[in-house]
Amino acid sequence: MAGEKQQQQPEAELVLLDFWVSPxxxxxxIALAEKRLAHEYLEQELLGTKSDLLLRSNPxxxxxxxxxxxxxxxxxxxxxxAYLDEAFxxxxxxxxxPTPTRARARFWAAYSDKDYExxxxxxxxxGDARAQARYEIVRVLGxxxxxxxxxxxxxxxxxxxxxxxLVPFAPTWARRCAExxxxxxxxxxxxxxxxxxxxxxxxxxxx
Amino acid sequence: MAGEKQQQQPEAELVLLDFWVSPxxxxxxIALAEKRLAHEYLEQELLGTKSDLLLRSNPxxxxxxxxxxxxxxxxxxxxxxAYLDEAFxxxxxxxxxPTPTRARARFWAAYSDKDYExxxxxxxxxGDARAQARYEIVRVLGxxxxxxxxxxxxxxxxxxxxxxxLVPFAPTWARRCAExxxxxxxxxxxxxxxxxxxxxxxxxxxx
Numbered sequence: 001m002a003g004e005k006q007q008q009q010p011e012a013e014l015v016l017l018d019f020w021v022s023p024x025x026x027x028x029x030i031a032l033a034e035k036r037l038a039h040e041y042l043e044q045e046l047l048g049t050k051s052d053l054l055l056r057s058n059p060x061x062x063x064x065x066x067x068x069x070x071x072x073x074x075x076x077x078x079x080x081x082a083y084l085d086e087a088f089x090x091x092x093x094x095x096x097x098p099t100p101t102r103a104r105a106r107f108w109a110a111y112s113d114k115d116y117e118x119x120x121x122x123x124x125x126x127g128d129a130r131a132q133a134r135y136e137i138v139r140v141l142g143x144x145x146x147x148x149x150x151x152x153x154x155x156x157x158x159x160x161x162x163x164x165x166l167v168p169f170a171p172t173w174a175r176r177c178a179e180x181x182x183x184x185x186x187x188x189x190x191x192x193x194x195x196x197x198x199x200x201x202x203x204x205x206x207x
Numbered sequence: 208m209a210g211e212k213q214q215q216q217p218e219a220e221l222v223l224l225d226f227w228v229s230p231x232x233x234x235x236x237i238a239l240a241e242k243r244l245a246h247e248y249l250e251q252e253l254l255g256t257k258s259d260l261l262l263r264s265n266p267x268x269x270x271x272x273x274x275x276x277x278x279x280x281x282x283x284x285x286x287x288x289a290y291l292d293e294a295f296x297x298x299x300x301x302x303x304x305p306t307p308t309r310a311r312a313r314f315w316a317a318y319s320d321k322d323y324e325x326x327x328x329x330x331x332x333x334g335d336a337r338a339q340a341r342y343e344i345v346r347v348l349g350x351x352x353x354x355x356x357x358x359x360x361x362x363x364x365x366x367x368x369x370x371x372x373l374v375p376f377a378p379t380w381a382r383r384c385a386e387x388x389x390x391x392x393x394x395x396x397x398x399x400x401x402x403x404x405x406x407x408x409x410x411x412x413x414x
Contacts, residue, residue, distance in 0.1 A: 060318065060350055074310045074311075074314075075314055076313075076314055076317060078313075078317075079310050079313045079314050079317070080310075082309075082310070082313065083306070083309075083310040086306045086309065086310075087306055099290070099293045099294055102289075102290075102293065103281045103286050103287075103289070103290040103293075104281075106283075106285075106286045106289065107281075107282050107283055107286050110283060110285075110286070111267065143267055
């Protein structure tokens with residue numbers, strides 16, 4: 001009956017379709033927590049049958065995270081964060097820094113997706129290709145770390161868009177922000193993530 | 208002496224570092240034309256030595272397009288378009304539709320980058336891999352065409368962000384918007400683009 005229930009249109013104003021270990025989903029959870037926006041969380045199947053609600057809400061990518069606002073779907077993590085800022089301007093803090101810092105923030109937020117791509121290659125590939133993916137990850141993380149430097153957060157002492165976008169991807173960033181409540185309750189210990197990747201590798205028949 | 212001149216900091220308030228056939232650069236040129244923002248256009252070398260100004264302005268990607276606003280660099284085409292809207296709110300029209308259409312617009316604008324990726328594979332790859340890239344392109348363009356449907360523009364009768372983002376990538380979209388002045392003066396005939404890709408293939412030793 002749980003399956004049937006999940007396929008019904010949920011009733012909360014804000015609903016997040018997500019999967020616990022998704023770094024893209026974690027971005028949205030951190031943004032929702034920062035803005036203290038009450039919402040319903042609907043855990044989705046990653047390996048089993050996808051819910052009708054997910055397929056209907058994100059027909060192009062069929063992937064989490066999806067935010068439903070009064071039933072209307074918003075897809076892609078960085079789009080969701082920007083949307084939350086615009087749809088709930090009174091729910092401070094704003095995740096977007098003011099212009100012109102905002103353009104730099106968007107640049108780095110988009111750049112962090114590269115880390116994820118290289119990370120996916122890392123466990124899917126072998127031999128030279130894996131070595132190349134590892135090199136690419138080190139390069140991307142190096143750029144990100146250099147951009148953070150000695151600052152507390154990307155924008156100095158204000159936690160915002162870039163930090164939300166990077167925390168699930170960049171270890172240095174995660175450590176720097178680990179004590180923040182929105183981050184602490186969203187991220188999982190590396191062992192738990194490794195355990196999950198080991199499971200994924202088995203499912204996909206990768207050594 | 209031209210090289211030396213290009214390396215100097217240009218004097219205009221708005222400067223675009225670009226390369227004529229870059230679809231990402233074309234997005235920025237269309238946005239600048241739509242908003243009627245006077246600017247200096249600095250054509251960059253694609254195959255030769257990159258200018259110091261480009262390397263200094265976009266040290267991470269070392270790629271066009273880069274917008275310089277009073278010397279301050281803004282990189283990545285979609286970030287540049289959003290920046291122009293925010294930095295010049297009086298230069299109508301705004302390229303960004305109002306919330307909540309804006310979230311859908313951002314989703315589709317980001318999606319169009321997938322078309323470019325597949326397009327690049329198409330001329331770089333061979334055999335099965337090329338066939339797969341071709342399949343991927345048809346799939347992406349199909350999704351884009353379905354989203355446009357019979358409408359004049361993505362947002363009905365208002366030309367905006369998604370149209371700017373897609374015109375250089377999606378043939379249906381380019382045809383639909385071809386008579387718009389900002390588009391007509393920015394896009395090149397397919398023969399000229401093909402000629403350029405043939406040159407690129409020769410340079411990279413691809414059949």
